[in-house]
Amino acid sequence: MSIVYSYFKKNHNEKYLKEFFDSRGHKSSDSIKIKNYLSEFNEFQFTQLVMDLLSEIPLHSIDFEKLKLLFIKNDYYLFEDPKFIFSYDSNFIPFKQEVHDYLKFNCSKELIDFVDYLKSTDELVKEAHIQKLRSFSTNIKHNFFQQIESIKAIIEFHLNDNSINIEGSQIYFYLCVIEAFNEFEQKLLLALDQIEERIEDLCEVQSEMVKNNFNISVKEEKLKRIYRELERCEFINLNEICENGFLKVFKCDWDSHEEILNLNMDNLQFYCFVDCLNKFFNIKIPFTTIEISKKIKNKNGFINAKSIYASKSRGQMLPKDEDLITNSLLSAKKG
Incomplete structure (x- = not known):
């Protein structure tokens, strides 16, 4: 801005x-x-x-x-x-x-x-x-x-x-x-x-x-590693979505399933998460596309692109939270 x-x-x-x-x-x-x-x-x-x-x-x-x-x-x-x-x-x-x-x-x-x-x-x-x-x-x-x-x-x-x-x-x-x-x-x-x-x-x-899915080309094995790291760091709950449901959210057409990814993150953490997906896995998903999909939530509810940008412009994430997200996705990349 x-x-x-x-x-x-x-x-x-x-x-x-x-x-x-x-x-x-x-x-x-x-x-x-x-x-x-x-x-x-x-x-x-x-x-x-x-x-x-x-x-x-x-x-x-x-x-x-x-x-x-x-x-x-x-x-x-x-x-x-x-x-x-x-x-x-x-x-x-x-x-x-x-x-x-x-x-x-x-x-x-x-x-x-x-x-x-x-x-x-x-x-x-x-x-x-x-x-x-x-x-x-x-x-x-x-x-x-x-x-x-x-x-x-x-x-x-x-x-x-x-x-x-x-x-x-x-x-x-x-x-x-x-x-x-x-x-x-x-x-x-x-x-x-x-x-x-x-x-x-x-x-x-x-x-x-924008299509009826996130239109990303990434191997399922990488998505599985991302899922496991998010679960290990308690950013997702096993009782809410399983590994197969996680794959459906990112790979399948949105209207073909009922799965919703509920992340235990605030708006700043979610911004960092999406940024790391891009940096480490070349997964580019615009926040507006995520908002349209109605397939991903965080602590504030369904993702709202404007709110994500507003939070990013207003505040700074605590270093420990940023390190936790960054290191978990780096571990997923290294396998």
């Missing part, structure tokens, strides 16, 4: 920028430095910075000239009537006074290129590609949109606060900021659509590849 993490991680300059916006006054040289720092932020990091600023510092306390450094101008209208609601339709702009710029984020524009890269990258393992796309989609839905909506809500609350005297030029600026975030939300929705379409395409390809 490192490629997805790279887009959503905090920018190392955020702390310095927050200190700058929280301080009083600034020099013209500071503005150039701040703009240079912001150019290293992608859209998510920029949004996160704005959200953190507005959460920690009251909007009316932030120097307005500093606040303007966060955005770039690009055609918006200033009106004579300060109560006039912002509109893109020039036919409905009476009292138009002069043309300025509407606002864009003052940061690096990486979203489109990043989505294109995620879509076009040809992963050797389709399952890994799908997982990256889903992780990116989840971050957009649960983090990106939430931050943007919170920012807009804070600005709208500020505009509706009758205890604060806001100048007309500031009102238009804040309205344009809201429009800038609205526009970017549309780009996010488009990116989500493209990601979801790509996931559907990959899932169709993957489902065509």
